[in-house]
Structure formats: C-alpha cells, structure tokens
Amino acid sequence: MPNYYSGYVYIYGLAADGTVGSLVSWDSAGSNAHNAVFTLNNNFVLVPYLGSNLIKVYAFNGGTGALTPVGSTTLPTPSSGPRHLALHANGKWLYSINETAGGATSPAGTIDFFKVDQTAGTVVSSATFSVPLPAGYTGAKNGGEIEIAPSGSVLYVSMRLDSVAQGSIVAYGIDATTGALTVIEQDSSRGITPRQFSLSEDGQVLVVGNQTSNTIAWFRVDPASGALTFVNTRDVCASPRFARMALVK
Numbered sequence: 001m002p003n004y005y006s007g008y009v010y011i012y013g014l015a016a017d018g019t020v021g022s023l024v025s026w027d028s029a030g031s032n033a034h035n036a037v038f039t040l041n042n043n044f045v046l047v048p049y050l051g052s053n054l055i056k057v058y059a060f061n062g063g064t065g066a067l068t069p070v071g072s073t074t075l076p077t078p079s080s081g082p083r084h085l086a087l088h089a090n091g092k093w094l095y096s097i098n099e100t101a102g103g104a105t106s107p108a109g110t111i112d113f114f115k116v117d118q119t120a121g122t123v124v125s126s127a128t129f130s131v132p133l134p135a136g137y138t139g140a141k142n143g144g145e146i147e148i149a150p151s152g153s154v155l156y157v158s159m160r161l162d163s164v165a166q167g168s169i170v171a172y173g174i175d176a177t178t179g180a181l182t183v184i185e186q187d188s189s190r191g192i193t194p195r196q197f198s199l200s201e202d203g204q205v206l207v208v209g210n211q212t213s214n215t216i217a218w219f220r221v222d223p224a225s226g227a228l229t230f231v232n233t234r235d236v237c238a239s240p241r242f243a244r245m246a247l248v249k
Contacts, residue, residue: 002033002047009033009047009058011065024065029056029072035084039118040091044070046116046123048082050099055082055114057121073123075112077101082112086146086155091118093179097131097146097157108132109143109159111172113179129181131159131170134188139165145196148174150203154226155181158194163212167194169219171226187228190217200245209240216243 002009008028013021030052037046038060045058045067053075059068075082081100088094094114101110109131115124133141144158144167152174159168167189172181189197191210199206199221206219206228216236219228 002036004032004034004050007031007033007049007051009036009045009067011060011067013065025067027058027067027069029069030054034082037085037087037094039087039116039121040089041118044118044121046085046087046094048085048096050081050083053078053080053082055085055094055096055123057123059121070121071123073114073125076125076128077110079103080110080112081143083143084146086148087116088148088174088179089152092116093174094123095146095148095155095181097143099143101143104140106141109141109157111143111146111155111157111181113181115179127180129172131157132168132183132186133159133161134165134168134186137161137165144194145198147197147199149199149221149223149226150201151223154184156197156199156206156226158189158197158208160193160195160211163192166190166192167210169194169197169206169208169228171228173226184226185228187219187230190230190233191215195240196242198244201247205245207243207245209236209243211239211241214238214240216240 011025030049032051083099171184191213193211197208
C-alpha cells in the first residue's frame with residue numbers, strides 16, 4: 001500500500017480469512033508514493049514517487065513480506081511526476097502516466113516507457129511518448145490512469161484537464177516487437193476529471209469515474225483495434241474517484 005502523504009509504501013500480512021493483518025514491512029524513497037506494481041515473478045515491487053520524479057525498485061520476499069531497496073530510475077524529464085504504472089504481460093515493458101509533465105504550459109502530457117529485467121531487478125528508461133490534448137485546449141492538465149488491454153496490444157490513459165473541460169481517454173497501439181506507442185484515438189471521457197478507469201476482464205468494456213461531474217461513463221471497446229465507442233453516463237456518488245469492474249460468475 002503506497003501512501004501519498006507519508007511518502008511510504010507499506011506491506012501488510014493477510015490472515016487466513018483474507019482480512020488485513022499486521023504491518024510487516026515499510027520504506028520511503030522519496031515523496032508522494034503513488035502506486036505499487038509487482039513484477040510477474042513476484043520478486044520485485046516497483047513504486048513511483050511522484051514528488052521525487054523517480055521509480056524505486058524493491059526486492060520482495062513473498063514469505064516474510066520484507067521489502068529491500070535495490071535501485072531506482074529517475075524519469076528523463078524533470079518534474080514529470082510519475083503517477084501510475086502499467087506492466088506489460090511480457091514482464092519486460094513498463095509504462096508510466098505522468099501527472100505533472102512539462103507544467104501547465106506544455107502542449108501535451110507524457111508517458112514514459114521503461115525496459116524491465118525482472119531477474120536482475122533493473123528498470124531502464126527507453127522512450128517518452130506524448131499524450132495529446134483536445135484541439136485548442138491550453139489549460140491545466142494532469143495525467144490520471146493507465147492500463148493495458150488483456151490482448152497486450154493496446155494501452156489506455158486518462159487526462160484530467162481543468163475544472164470546466166471534459167477530460168480525455170487516449171488509446172495507443174503497442175508495437176509487438178519494440179513496445180513503442182502509436183496513438184489510435186483520443187476521446188472525451190464524457191465528464192470532468194477522469195481520475196481513474198478500468199477495463200473488463202475480456203477487455204471489451206471500459207468504465208471511467210469522472211470525479212468533478214459525479215458520473216461514471218462507459219464505453220464499448222473493439223478488441224481488435226482498441227477503438228472506443230461511447231455508450232452512456234450515469235450519475236453516481238459525489239466525487240467518484242475509482243471505477244472498478246467486478247467479475248460476476
């Protein structure tokens with residue numbers, strides 16, 4: 001569990017009945033810990049520290065829950081603000097949606113791309129990709145969420161704009177050989193401040209919580225192309241910050 005305000009990441013044990021147990025390990029490598037992603041072999045945890053512009057790598061002991069710092073990588077552009085991470089199903093490609101990249105006057109947001117060696121526990125910067133803004137928009141922007149489709153061929157990010165403009169969902173194709181990103185489309189989130197979104201397990205539905213609009217919007221996803229088709233919005237609770245798909249059997 002990363003904690004934004006304390007700057008720490010915490011590991012808790014789980015009781016036999018699935019409830020949260022005791023705190024067993026913790027560490028801080030900077031300010032504003034914002035996410036935690038395990039490598040596929042479960043040997044390492046990757047934590048973006050938004051305020052310190054770095055991603056910390058911790059060795060993880062699955063038996064004891066112990067975290068051991070083993071390295072870090074600083075984002076190539078100062079003040080990018082790595083917020084959330086998405087690890088590709090091949091375990092080798094890592095993408096970061098950046099919250100504060102370039103400041104309010106920059107013409108686009110950014111995604112940073114890293115190569116991961118989950119045997120050695122290294123994360124190496126490889127490229128930076130732009131996140132387009134709506135035509136003519138010049139106001140504030142903050143990267144929000146990032147997720148890779150189950151197919152591994154499409155990546156999605158959300159962009160929170162100002163308190164008036166509707167935010168964006170941007171889809172990218174992922175090159176199967178290099179991991180490079182190519183924009184497929186930019187679509188409105190149909191609400192203000194798309195803080196977080198999620199895909200269904202089959203990758204055919206995307207739901208997004210528009211925090212300032214107090215709505216959830218959902219889209220159909222073309223599993224072949226990754227293209228989005230808007231379906232509807234629904235009023236929900238005040239300030240919906242997360243929208244997560246549940247698997248119903």
